Amino acid sequence: MIRNVHVDIDHAPYSILIGEGLLQSVEPLIALLAQKRVAIVTNETIAPLYLAGLVAQLEAAGVECQSIILPDGEKYKTWDSLNLIFDALLTARAERKTTLVALGGGVIGDMTGFAAAVYQRGVPFIQIPTTLLAQVDSSVGGKTAINHPLGKNMLGAFYQPKLVLADLSTLSTLPQREFSAGMAEVIKYGLIDDLEFLVWLEENMDALMARDVDLIAYAVERCCQNKARIVAADEKETGQRALLNLGHTFGHAIEAGLGYGVWLHGEAVAAGMVLAAHASRALGHLQAADVDRVINLLQRAGLPVVSPALGGERYKALMAQDKKVDAGRIKFILLRQLGEAYIGELPEIAIDTALLAGCESSK
Amino acid sequence: MIRNVHVDIDHAPYSILIGEGLLQSVEPLIALLAQKRVAIVTNETIAPLYLAGLVAQLEAAGVECQSIILPDGEKYKTWDSLNLIFDALLTARAERKTTLVALGGGVIGDMTGFAAAVYQRGVPFIQIPTTLLAQVDSSVGGKTAINHPLGKNMLGAFYQPKLVLADLSTLSTLPQREFSAGMAEVIKYGLIDDLEFLVWLEENMDALMARDVDLIAYAVERCCQNKARIVAADEKETGQRALLNLGHTFGHAIEAGLGYGVWLHGEAVAAGMVLAAHASRALGHLQAADVDRVINLLQRAGLPVVSPALGGERYKALMAQDKKVDAGRIKFILLRQLGEAYIGELPEIAIDTALLAGCESSK
Ligand SMILES: NC(=O)c1ccc[n+]([C@@H]2O[C@H](COP(=O)([O-])OP(=O)(O)OC[C@H]3O[C@@H](n4cnc5c(N)ncnc54)[C@H](O)[C@@H]3O)[C@@H](O)[C@H]2O)c1
Ligand SMILES: NC(=O)c1ccc[n+]([C@@H]2O[C@H](COP(=O)([O-])OP(=O)(O)OC[C@H]3O[C@@H](n4cnc5c(N)ncnc54)[C@H](O)[C@@H]3O)[C@@H](O)[C@H]2O)c1
Ligand SMILES: [Zn+2]
Ligand SMILES: [Zn+2]
Numbered sequence: 001m002i003r004n005v006h007v008d009i010d011h012a013p014y015s016i017l018i019g020e021g022l023l024q025s026v027e028p029l030i031a032l033l034a035q036k037r038v039a040i041v042t043n044e045t046i047a048p049l050y051l052a053g054l055v056a057q058l059e060a061a062g063v064e065c066q067s068i069i070l071p072d073g074e075k076y077k078t079w080d081s082l083n084l085i086f087d088a089l090l091t092a093r094a095e096r097k098t099t100l101v102a103l104g105g106g107v108i109g110d111m112t113g114f115a116a117a118v119y120q121r122g123v124p125f126i127q128i129p130t131t132l133l134a135q136v137d138s139s140v141g142g143k144t145a146i147n148h149p150l151g152k153n154m155l156g157a158f159y160q161p162k163l164v165l166a167d168l169s170t171l172s173t174l175p176q177r178e179f180s181a182g183m184a185e186v187i188k189y190g191l192i193d194d195l196e197f198l199v200w201l202e203e204n205m206d207a208l209m210a211r212d213v214d215l216i217a218y219a220v221e222r223c224c225q226n227k228a229r230i231v232a233a234d235e236k237e238t239g240q241r242a243l244l245n246l247g248h249t250f251g252h253a254i255e256a257g258l259g260y261g262v263w264l265h266g267e268a269v270a271a272g273m274v275l276a277a278h279a280s281r282a283l284g285h286l287q288a289a290d291v292d293r294v295i296n297l298l299q300r301a302g303l304p305v306v307s308p309a310l311g312g313e314r315y316k317a318l319m320a321q322d323k324k325v326d327a328g329r330i331k332f333i334l335l336r337q338l339g340e341a342y343i344g345e346l347p348e349i350a351i352d353t354a355l356l357a358g359c360e361s362s363k
Numbered sequence: 364m365i366r367n368v369h370v371d372i373d374h375a376p377y378s379i380l381i382g383e384g385l386l387q388s389v390e391p392l393i394a395l396l397a398q399k400r401v402a403i404v405t406n407e408t409i410a411p412l413y414l415a416g417l418v419a420q421l422e423a424a425g426v427e428c429q430s431i432i433l434p435d436g437e438k439y440k441t442w443d444s445l446n447l448i449f450d451a452l453l454t455a456r457a458e459r460k461t462t463l464v465a466l467g468g469g470v471i472g473d474m475t476g477f478a479a480a481v482y483q484r485g486v487p488f489i490q491i492p493t494t495l496l497a498q499v500d501s502s503v504g505g506k507t508a509i510n511h512p513l514g515k516n517m518l519g520a521f522y523q524p525k526l527v528l529a530d531l532s533t534l535s536t537l538p539q540r541e542f543s544a545g546m547a548e549v550i551k552y553g554l555i556d557d558l559e560f561l562v563w564l565e566e567n568m569d570a571l572m573a574r575d576v577d578l579i580a581y582a583v584e585r586c587c588q589n590k591a592r593i594v595a596a597d598e599k600e601t602g603q604r605a606l607l608n609l610g611h612t613f614g615h616a617i618e619a620g621l622g623y624g625v626w627l628h629g630e631a632v633a634a635g636m637v638l639a640a641h642a643s644r645a646l647g648h649l650q651a652a653d654v655d656r657v658i659n660l661l662q663r664a665g666l667p668v669v670s671p672a673l674g675g676e677r678y679k680a681l682m683a684q685d686k687k688v689d690a691g692r693i694k695f696i697l698l699r700q701l702g703e704a705y706i707g708e709l710p711e712i713a714i715d716t717a718l719l720a721g722c723e724s725s726k
Pocket of ligand 2 (some may be wrong): 368390404408409412435437440468469470471473493494495496497500501502503504505506507516519533534537538539541544545628653
């Protein structure tokens with residue numbers, strides 16, 4: 001069964017196809033090519049697993065394929081890696097109608113999307129996400145980016161793919177730690193504005209973590225539906241789309257503070273959501289029992305719920321680098337209640353309280 | 364008298380203001396700021412001439428100013444320069460509503476626009492073009508780019524400014540060679556689709572080159588009107604906008620072949636337009652007298668009309684790197700007649716004929 005979520009963006013609507021074994025029959029991808037030519041960007045881990053099969057199918061259909069294999073890791077989500085893509089494309093004379101295909105997780109997807117956005121001022125682009133995180137979140141919505149030493153995802157573009165092909169079968173090779181990291185973003189959707197889904201996750205988390213494919217399929221579809229709706233309403237994040245950053249202001253500080261790659265993005269977001277919950281409690285919105293529900297669900301998903309002891313000043317300095325800063329004031333995503341997030345500011349005391357409650361040093 | 368040309372782009376219409384002394388009263392710029400904060404990007408040549416005056420005015424109006432001064436030259440239109448901008452912005456914690464202001468010629472405008480397009484996935488951006496070329500061409504229409512060793516303007520974005528402020532008084536300090544280079548793009552508009560303007564240029568070229576300000580004002584306005592119309596109809600260059608590249612496929616080959624900066628962009632475009640005219644004649648469209656008219660007008664504007672002897676194979680190899688290549692075929696901009704350009708292909712023999720007629724080796 002192939003599930004199809006439509007992303008209804010004005011200038012460039014597209015489909016997210018979700019199902020098992022989609023990489024075995026890539027006709028929908030071929031049908032969208034502006035030119036029978038693609039450049040597949042992937043990394044050293046994913047290439048041996050899925051690249052040959054994809055290339056064989058495309059070549060059988062007469063599509064010329066170039067493969068660009070990058071080193072694996074968040075720490076390579078940099079301009080240097082992007083430049084490896086550009087060098088390869090220019091050396092092979094990739095053209096304006098050549099499609100870039102991202103085969104991999106969020107790191108490959110974000111970089112390939114950015115490369116597609118700027119190569120010759122924009123070439124077509126298709127996402128084949130192979131991590132849970134990429135399938136439920138990063139491959140959808142057109143945010144692309146690379147990191148800068150002074151901030152995560154600081155350079156990038158809004159650039160929509162022509163298609164997202166989420167083959168659930170690729171998750172079979174995904175390490176459990178990465179699966180957990182993706183589950184952080186899944187839980188995020190429940191917390192933001194989908195209480196029904198949050199309850200469903202509480203009921204089904206053990207089976208999900210045991211990799212029940214039907215449940216995973218449902219979760220991926222539900223997340224994509226939620227994200228598609230939010231993105232269609234606010235593509236460039238002038239308003240409500242920012243809600244998708246729940247846990248991310250704290251989370252980015254954790255990632256940058258520890259050094260990219262020490263904690264996985266999803267792990268940092270998990271601990272960050274706990275901090276956001278503590279902060280929301282400090283504001284009087286959540287009850288202790290609500291915070292416990294958040295912590296409990298994240299723990300069952302194998303995620304960290306205690307943030308590293310970077311120190312309050314360092315957290316604040318790192319958060320002041322965030323993209324969601326306006327006239328020096330950091331915008332936080334907070335919870336009015338479980339299943340209802342909002343954009344607001346945090347008095348310093350609430351930040352301190354949250355850090356005290358949620359960081360390792362305080363235990 | 365301030366002339367106002369409206370660029371009617373769906374999602375982001377904006378004005379081009381043209382007049383003398385506009386840098387002395389930048390209220391229209393201040394009125395558009397999303398935040399009372401700007402980062403002005405300029406270079407070492409322009410900064411001593413115009414930066415302090417601009418900053419003084421902005422600061423008097425309570426606008427916080429950061430100045431970013433880059434080295435001067437086409438050879439610095441690279442990622443490294445872009446990164447100097449990002450480092451400065453991040454160090455100063457420039458935010459999503461901070462406006463980037465490009466104060467300079469096409470090199471500064473193209474780089475600043477690209478920086479604005481990707482910094483935090485897009486911040487507001489204003490153009491203050493200070494060369495004739497930038498006032499009539501590069502500051503209008505939203506093409507931004509940097510060069511790559513393997514090709515000019517290969518990395519970039521379509522990203523529209525919020526405002527273009529073309530102060531004609533700044534041209535008073537522009538070296539005559541640069542003024543000529545800008546005149547190449549002015550003549551280009553006449554050749555593409557404005558025969559009336561071409562005839563006007565033939566009548567007024569000597570006075571224009573003697574810097575008659577009223578004539579210059581009219582020429583800048585007319586060029587901007589032409590460009591605004593073409594860009595509004597085809598922002599992303601899927602069709603007719605490509606006509607604006609008349610002379611550029613050959614011209615980019617000249618620039619890259621000699622090494623960026625040896626010939627000015629406008630000079631290369633001038634010689635490239637002569638090659639395009641020769642090629643159009645080889646196809647039977649133009650008469651010898653038409654080609655002579657083109658050559659004559661460019662010469663009166665102080666521009667080179669004979670291309671360097673790079674050799675036919677090198678020209679073809681360089682042109683095959685162009686962005687206007689589809690399935691290996693180079694798209695040329697050719698002339699059906701003076702004042703009527705079209706997009707087409709060139710048989711190899713016509714390229715050879717044009718190079719033979721238009722290159723130094725053949726003289
Ligand atoms: N663009 C967005 O909207 C958005 C949203 C959320 C996260 N992100 C970004 O996504 C990135 C995180 O993505 P991620 O969690 O997918 O990390 P990732 O891309 O680093 O992938 C995680 C690891 O799993 C490996 N891998 C991928 N697929 C595999 C498979 N099928 N089998 C075995 N191994 C596999 C990868 O090689 C990597 O080692 C971060 O950079 C984050 O900023 C972007
Ligand atoms: N984006 C577009 O649509 C577009 C169109 C045409 C050209 N371009 C690009 O524009 C660039 C060429 O622009 P350019 O011709 O303005 O070159 P430029 O920016 O290098 O400026 C030319 C020289 O004049 C100096 N200068 C600028 N203003 C001055 C002033 N008022 N007084 C004294 N000196 C001054 C500059 O410092 C430089 O040395 C090329 O990189 C080309 O690719 C872009
Ligand atoms: Zn995330
Ligand atoms: Zn030009």
